[in-house]
Amino acid sequence: MIYPVIWQNDSVLLIDQTRLPDEYIVVEIHRSEDMAEAITTMIVRGAPSIGVAAAYGMYLGAREIETNDNQEFLTKLESVANLLRSTRPTAVNLFWAISQMMRTAYETVGTVVEIKQTLLETAAKINTDNFQTCQAIGDYGLAALPITPDQLIILTHCNAGALATGGYGTALGVARSAWKAGRLARLYADETRPRLQGAKLTAWECVQEGIPVTVITDNMAAHCMKQGLIDAVVVGADRIAANGDTANKIGTYSLAIVAKAHNIPFFVAAPLSTVDFQLTDGSQIPIEERHPEEIYQVGKTLITPPGVEFYNPAFDVTPADLITAIITENGAFPPGDLLLAKGKMSESRYPGLKDCAD
Ligand SMILES: CSC[C@@H](O)[C@@H](O)C(=O)COP(=O)(O)O
Secondary structure (H helix, E strand, O other): OOOOEEEEOOEEEEEOOOOOOOOOOEEEEOOHHHHHHHHHOOOOOOHHHHHHHHHHHHHHHHHHOOOOOHHHHHHHHHHHHHHHHOOOOOOHHHHHHHHHHHHHHHHOOOOHHHHHHHHHHHHHHHHHHHHHHHHHHHHHHHHHOOOOOOOEEEEEOOOOOHHHOOOOOOHHHHHHHHHHOOOEEEEEEEOOOOOOHHHHHHHHHHHHHOOOEEEEOHHHHHHHHHOOOOOEEEEOOOEEEOOOOEEEEOOHHHHHHHHHHOOOOEEEEOOHHHEEOOOOOHHHOOOOEOOOHHHHEEOOEEOOOOOOOOOOEOEEEEOHHHOOEEEEOOEEEOHHHHHHHHHOHHHOOOOOHHHOOO
């Protein structure tokens, strides 16, 4: 299994996702500032992964605070939290994980040294919990997939795999579970312009595990559906509003529209920590805009003439009515029933959900 974020020998190891699939390079992170930079530059990316990375970033920042005074410690830790919060705006898992860490710091009764130790344990738990959560999502997702045909072809967008989570993956976790159960014939992966997470990362994960994968460019999805090549679409999410509207990688919305036009089920797979119940609908989700070089430059080659303008939103919002079901660790729910999933929260691992958009 692939683990994108690991704690080892007093530092955090990140698989550098900007270098895959050409090179497998592991980056060592010792300071919260470097973790913030790694999240911004997408060395680590994918909603749950950046939550895990931010949690460890909080610990790295905490261990540098030199004081025995609890109040002073908490004040300085707030600054670390603010730095990490400023990295990427859309994935709510980032804010959720930072809230979990701040809550731990405030609620731990003990010395500063003891609080620091508890923070490290909390970060590790967020990481391992996410792995287990993804396995549950995989199992529920497998049960939610269409019954026929027996051998399914699933289309996915971006990378919602092990690299994007504490391991296993959300959307790719569903495909992984289907593969293990003998129900997946092949995964189709949208290349996912502009950063190509599908072509580079999803395809790489599939090759690692022997899952048959076909990469298509984003504008081929409708054609493939019309040809009857796709049985279901499964994507991840960066933030889901209470009504089920879902922000995910740019291009997800158009994929949902063409899936609906072809009567193909469209699933969102995500942990409940991705649901922001404080937002009533998707119009309130902040959408990250990234540097235009992601559009005008491929490798080191400029692909557009001088004098043109660019617009580079990294995410879009798929309205709930285009989504067949949202697959969570508590089960698969029609988007309008997300509050039912929340109702099961007391049994879940996420008692801090209400803080997720702090
Ligand atoms: C399980 S990851 C779900 C989403 O975070 C994923 O689909 C996605 O959009 C990732 O965007 P990225 O910009 O690569 O961080």
